[in-house]
């Protein structure tokens with residue numbers, strides 16, 4: 001009788017183990033919680049899809065990844081709830097694209113208390129916040145580089161960006177989300193590349209477009225209506241907003257490469273097509289493939305109990321015709 005009970009108990013424990021974590025064929029399944037600041041973002045959609053497929057490609061017969069990706073909907077409260085849910089469901093690791101970079105420490109304190117390592121992506125927390133725990137890291141690209149490359153694309157044009165030849169590069173700056181260092185640095189360093197080369201500049205118009213195509217279109221239309229032919233260059237902090245600006249440039253009867261220049265950042269496929277078609281002067285590759293792979297590799301290291309460097313940088317690359 002005793003033997004029977006022990007055998008039954010053993011069978012029960014085995015079955016429970018198979019249900020919790022060991023998938024079919026004896027594979028071990030690890031849970032990964034990913035939260036993206038909002039799904040409705042051109043660049044982060046490419047990034048998110050690549051994250052998912054790269055996790056798939058890392059699976060083997062004995063290791064599976066159960067990846068849950070949630071939409072932060074641009075709402076930090078919503079995203080914090082998603083992190084709480086990930087903790088409650090005992091994920092093994094998280095990958096978080098913060099809605100608000102300034103909320104990094106709130107999230108770190110939560111994951112630290114639950115001992116769940118976390119890879120921050122795309123929206124860089126402050127240096128201080130990155131010191132809070134050894135099991136957090138940041139995967140991103142140095143936004144100063146992308147700004148500098150944008151400026152250099154304009155600087156290296158035969159007329160150095162001064163399309164009307166009046167001796168000054170008069171520009172419009174369509175800014176992403178100013179809370180984000182990507183927006184701050186791209187705005188600053190694109191212009192610095194011109195002034196460092198001794199080029200005179202005039203900032204005609206600078207407004208936030210929150211990385212959004214429709215806002216980019218509206219702001220470019222406003223700027224073109226207000227400053228017309230005096231605009232030499234429209235700088236957009238990302239390609240999404242530049243895609244909107246193309247519509248407004250055309251609607252205003254202007255022609256990129258002839259009487260105006262337009263640059264973005266990301267090298268999303270639509271922007272690469274626009275450059276080929278002559279509708280855009282250039283962009284800067286924000287390597288979502290390199291960044292997503294680096295983030296997944298870091299997450300897998302955490303899962304395996306390995307340590308990860310605090311900062312993992314991926315380079316930008318200039319893209320012109």
Ligand code: BGC
Nearest residue numbers: 041043122182211238266286
């Ligand atoms: C990208 C933008 C994107 C933003 C989201 C930036 O690095 O260039 O296209 O909207 O990240 O945080």
